[in-house]
Amino acid sequence: MTFFGNLALLLALIGYFSLATMAGKPTPGGDAGVGHAFALLFAYAAVAVGITIATALVFWKGGLGWISEKPSLRxxxxxxxxxxVMVFSFFAAMNGDGGAPWIMRFFGKYVAVWALPPLLAVGFVLVNPWLQSVIPNVIxxxxxxxxxVFCAISCLAIIGEWLANIPVEAAQRAEAATNEEVQRKQQFLxxxxNTDAQTSLVTILVFTNKYQDTEVRNAALAKIKSNPQWQQYLVSRLETPWAGEVFAFLADxxxxxxxxxxxxxxxxxxxxAKQxxxxxxxxxxxYDGQFYSETEDVLETIAKFEGSEINYVPAVRKLRAALDTPLESYQNRANLRCIPVLDKWLKKHAH
Structure with missing residues (x-):
């Protein structure tokens, strides 16, 4: 046990010296920063593995029996x-920037330099029985x-900080989302x-669907209807590549x-169908949802215009046939959800 215990602590000692040489140094930028982070991780890993092996060997040989007479408690x-110790060592090793827990920033960037030596020193005493006869047990x-205990209290402080930050971070995320929504809304408005009501109404039709913010939707509708010929304008765009935007408007x-x-x-x-x-x-x-919203807009529009003498079934049948367009070998298929929707509609309305 002595040989392997000393070997494990030697590994931990090498890792400690690596951490000590990097302690307090600012994290470099770019690729050097990535290498620095990996170096810290490897050094910590050496410390963690060494301490773990030494602890397991001492525990296996009964060297920690003095902790408590009750096996379960011990x-x-x-x-x-x-x-x-493992958690504390990790944060001590990574304590190089402002992102570290508060308790680690309080202890300073050199916490790994002064906090780990006592632990390593006691480790050498535990794996070398002859040292225990030289150094009083009480020491x-x-x-x-x-x-x-110092490590445990630090871990409790880290956990407490994490718990305290949960509502704070949630509030910050909510505020950021609200600010982003307000900015987006102002951008839309x-x-x-700035839209020309005579020539560019088609560009704001997207703001008129039922899912839009009420203020944005009302502003878009007011702008559209400020053109006395807005209905004729929409009619003319149904025969253009802007048909999808018009159907989105008519559906809602x-x-x-x-x-x-x-x-x-x-x-x-x-x-x-051409699109x-x-x-x-x-x-x-x-992807499964491709063409789905466009299909819904078309079918909802037809439902709102029922009663005309126009039979839309042939046109919808061509729309459905477009989804059967043969694909090339390099194209990745999906189960388009709009297909069963169209099939159901055609089955119901075909005579």
Whole structure:
């Protein structure tokens, strides 16, 4: 046991000297910073492995029997003490910047330099019985107890800081999310305000769906309706690549004169079929929800315009057929959720 115990503590000692040489030095930037971090981790690993092996050997040989006469209590204290030392050693090794726990910053950047030697010294006493006959037991036992208690209290402080920071960090995240939402909302409102109501309404149709912020949606609707010919404007865009945006508007908003849209909706669906087919040909990696929102917008629009003499089934059938466009071998397929939705609609409405 003595030989292997000393070998393990020698490994821990080498790791300690490595930590001591890097203690207090600022973390370099770039690739050098990554190398510095790995060096700290390897040095800590040497300390941790060495102390763990030495502790296991001493415990196995009964060298810690003085801790308590009760085996269960002794085992618990050894495990808790070892855990405290490992956790403390890790944070002491990584205590090189402002991200360390408060207790480590309080002790300073050189905490690993002065906190670990007493532990290593007691380790050599425990694995070398002849040293125990030279050094009074009360000295090394109280050194060990004091070091472990010191580590345990530090760990409790770290845990306490972590628990105290949970609500603080949650509040900070909530505030950041709120600020981001406010900024995004102001950006949308500014974009709506700067939109030309005569020529560029199609660019703000995305702000009119039911999921948008109420203020943003109302501002977009007001801008759109400030154009006296806004309905005719939307009708004309149904036969263009902007058809998807128009369908998104029609799905969630009413129009005064539905008759203007009856025929153009059919043309818009055919335009969407072209876009679906183009998307099927151009997409490399599909995902399940692809084309789903567009499909919902089309079907919801049709539902709102029921009662016209136009039969939209043929157009929807072409929309569905576009999703059967043959794929190339390099394209990654997916189970498109819009397909069963369209199949169900066609089954219900086909005569």
């Amino acid at each position: 085992n618990a204290l050894v495990v808790l003490g070892w855990t405290s 090394w036992q109280w050194v060990l107890k004091g070091t472990v 500014k974009e709506i305000e 908003n009413d129009v005064p004169d539905k008759s203007l849209f009856f025929r153009s909706i059919e043309k818009g669906i055919l335009e969407m 679906f087919e183009d998307g099927m040909r151009r997409t490399h990696t599909f």
